[in-house]
Amino acid sequence: MSHDRATGAVEQDTGGAAGRTLPPAVRVEGLWKRFGGQIAVSGIDLTLPAGRFIGLVGPNGAGKTTTLSMITGLLRPDQGRVEIAGHDVWRDPVAVKSRIGVLPEGLRLFERLSGRELLAYTGRLRGMPGAEVDKRATQLLDVLDLAGAQHKLVVDYSTGMRKKIGLAAALLHNPEVLFLDEPFEGVDPVSAQTIRGVLERYTASGATVVFSSHVMELVESLCDWVAVMAAGRVRAQGTLAEVCGDAASLQEAFLELVGANGRDIHGPSLEWLGGGNGATGDTGTDGGER
Numbered sequence: 001m002s003h004d005r006a007t008g009a010v011e012q013d014t015g016g017a018a019g020r021t022l023p024p025a026v027r028v029e030g031l032w033k034r035f036g037g038q039i040a041v042s043g044i045d046l047t048l049p050a051g052r053f054i055g056l057v058g059p060n061g062a063g064k065t066t067t068l069s070m071i072t073g074l075l076r077p078d079q080g081r082v083e084i085a086g087h088d089v090w091r092d093p094v095a096v097k098s099r100i101g102v103l104p105e106g107l108r109l110f111e112r113l114s115g116r117e118l119l120a121y122t123g124r125l126r127g128m129p130g131a132e133v134d135k136r137a138t139q140l141l142d143v144l145d146l147a148g149a150q151h152k153l154v155v156d157y158s159t160g161m162r163k164k165i166g167l168a169a170a171l172l173h174n175p176e177v178l179f180l181d182e183p184f185e186g187v188d189p190v191s192a193q194t195i196r197g198v199l200e201r202y203t204a205s206g207a208t209v210v211f212s213s214h215v216m217e218l219v220e221s222l223c224d225w226v227a228v229m230a231a232g233r234v235r236a237q238g239t240l241a242e243v244c245g246d247a248a249s250l251q252e253a254f255l256e257l258v259g260a261n262g263r264d265i266h267g268p269s270l271e272w273l274g275g276g277n278g279a280t281g282d283t284g285t286d287g288g289e290r
């Protein structure tokens with residue numbers, strides 16, 4: 001495989017195993033999205049290989065959520081194509097949706113169902129046999145440490161519990177590709193470890209995880225493939241080693257790629273900030289006590 005960090009061009013390793021050539025988990029060509037005058041995603045190309053743990057990183061407003069929404073069929077692109085496991089997302093939505101699991105940002109759940117009922121309902125929507133749904137739900141609730149809360153209403157779940165039940169719902173039908181938007185945000189370290197264990201087990205079986213995150217250390221420790229976005233464009237994509245290049249860490253490579261390295265954080269604009277310099281910054285003559 002060859003790779004160009006600057007343009008993000010990648011000659012694809014197709015993930016072929018034992019003479020079998022797998023299509024990439026995700027292939028994106030010329031994808032655009034505008035919101036009024038704002039270009040959120042600017043004609044990107046992405047090829048994400050199957051069977052990898054893939055991190056999509058970028059600063060706030062880079063276009064990660066918009067991209068993931070278009071890839072998973074939640075938001076219609078203005079232009080461009082998306083294929084998942086060789087199926088066109090917009091021409092063949094049923095084939096695609098049966099193959100993917102999605103944990104979107106700001107996940108909306110059925111709040112008046114219990115965690116177990118939510119999984120039962122998700123299984124029925126997916127057309128799965130009830131006994132199989134029951135078996136998998138019990139295992140997922142157990143592994144994700146939600147067994148004790150399975151009969152509690154989702155509305156009463158904490159942020160971390162909501163992420164975990166959302167993940168269980170996304171995994172229930174054993175998808176080929178799992179998309180997670182900020183899965184670790186608002187999650188405590190114990191729950192994060194649990195989620196991480198489940199995802200590692202899932203990818204070890206040959207499935208693909210694509211997740212967005214701002215936490216470079218996390219991406220560096222979990223992912224073997226990374227795509228970096230900034231200002232609606234893909235700045236680099238490839239294996240972790242390729243994207244890092246000569247940089248000491250993904251964090252350093254990231255700052256360089258998004259053009260934030262050496263940015264002056266000691267400029268004059270916040271000179272009023274910090275203790276001991278006067279509460280109001282009022283330099284007028286009427287400064288006495290009232």
Ligand SMILES: Nc1ncnc2c1ncn2[C@@H]1O[C@H](COP(=O)(O)OP(=O)(O)OP(=O)(O)O)[C@@H](O)[C@H]1O
Nearest residue numbers: 035038039040058059060061062063064065066067
């Ligand atoms: N529904 C919308 N209407 C208008 N503008 C939008 C909408 N959704 C996203 N945008 C804009 O598109 C750009 C990309 O947003 P997006 O949410 O995809 O970024 P992101 O990389 O996920 O950011 P973050 O890391 O902060 O979640 C931003 O400038 C955002 O303001």
